[in-house]
Amino acid sequence: MPFKSTILAAATSALLAATPALAEPYRLGVLTDMSGMNFDLAGQGSVVAAQMAVEDFGGKLLGEPVEVIVGDHQNKPDVGSTLARRWIDEQNVKAIVDVPTSSVAMAVQEITRNADVAFLVSTAGSSDLTGKACSPTTAQWTWDTYALANGTGRAITEEGGKKWYFVTVDYTFGHALERDTSEAVLAAGGEVVGTVRHPRETTDFSSYLLQAQSSGADVVALANSSGDTMTALKQAAEYGITASGQRIAGMLLFLSDVHAVGLETAQGLTLTTGFYWDLDDETRAWSKRFGERMNGKMPTMVHAGVYSSVMNYLKAAEAAGSVSGKAAIDKMRTMDINDFFARNARLREDGRMVHDMYLVQVKKPEESKGPWDYYKVIRTIPGDQAFRPLDKSECPLVKK
Missing domain, CATH: 3.40.50.2300 (Response regulator)
Structure with missing residues (x-):
């Protein structure tokens, strides 16, 4: 290597060694x-x-x-x-x-x-x-599933919806929601008369809804979420389930779900949420x-x-x-x-x-003032009442 190149290479190496590496964000x-x-x-x-x-x-x-x-x-x-x-x-x-x-x-x-x-x-x-x-x-x-169960499940049972039938998505979330809601219903004096489980992203709920319809339940609880809940709600309306006197409980509904399915279908649903934009x-x-x-x-x-x-x-x-x-x-x-x-x-x-969590009811179309104006807040559920008490926790980090 030529002398000048050797000096330049050495100087460059020294400069690089002396320059601190940029910290990664x-x-x-x-x-x-x-x-x-x-x-x-x-x-x-x-x-x-x-x-x-x-x-x-x-x-x-x-x-x-x-x-x-x-x-x-x-x-x-x-x-x-x-x-x-x-x-x-x-x-x-x-x-x-x-x-x-x-x-x-x-x-x-x-x-x-x-x-x-x-x-x-x-x-x-x-x-x-x-x-x-x-x-x-x-x-x-x-x-979490306990808060939804304790809010929606308890409220509907206390209002007279004593007999519950679950249409449950068959994975971790659905099982937890069904379990926690069942416990809340029983604690409020209700009973579970049956359950059926479905795979995620189901497009045809007819057999599940017909079983629920013939069960004699007061409440058909949709223990699922998002696309599954919206599909089940639409098909429940088509089968006339609410018209026959049974009540649909959407155990997990988001504002975006109500927006997608429309107030005509979702009106009157009671649900529990942790936030509402218009509070x-x-x-x-x-x-x-x-x-x-x-x-x-x-x-x-x-x-x-x-x-x-x-x-x-x-x-x-x-x-x-x-x-x-x-x-x-x-x-x-x-x-x-x-x-x-x-x-x-x-x-x-x-x-x-x-x-704090909130028990809300979906507005009727004529009650809404425009897009996204969908909820009436029925009551605030204080956090200590909404979530599972610490003394009932199965978490091994909790000191007994």
């Missing part, structure tokens, strides 16, 4: 459903909500930039697990956010537990996530900002929960001085949690974020 991974049955209730709206939280926080955590990345788990536990591992191992992801589908969330929770990464659950609803499967790095933020000035202000990014679409409780969970995680990690999942979640348990979404809120040792 901290990343939050929104692991959601971007193409399937949960797209409207979570999907792109969850991504936007997480981005809004990072921007409102200032875009940095512990002096380093924070980025939001996105993955589509396709509602498959193996796909979700693979993405979660890759993010943590290769992309400096310090928190995984949202995660529709309880079976996917269960799989991802094991990965985040072992990797000491925060897991901020907004869409998955099985109460087992903070029960027997609980993790020290998880915060289940928005809702007060605070919820309307945040929802307006969200809607401006989402072509006028109003947020579901999932979207509001994503924003709230990410914002409170960032505050906790900053205060803890650490991006360790356990350190951030432990710190969050000591903090006040109070924003447009989380009212009278706290994070418990089992990972359940306890906050």
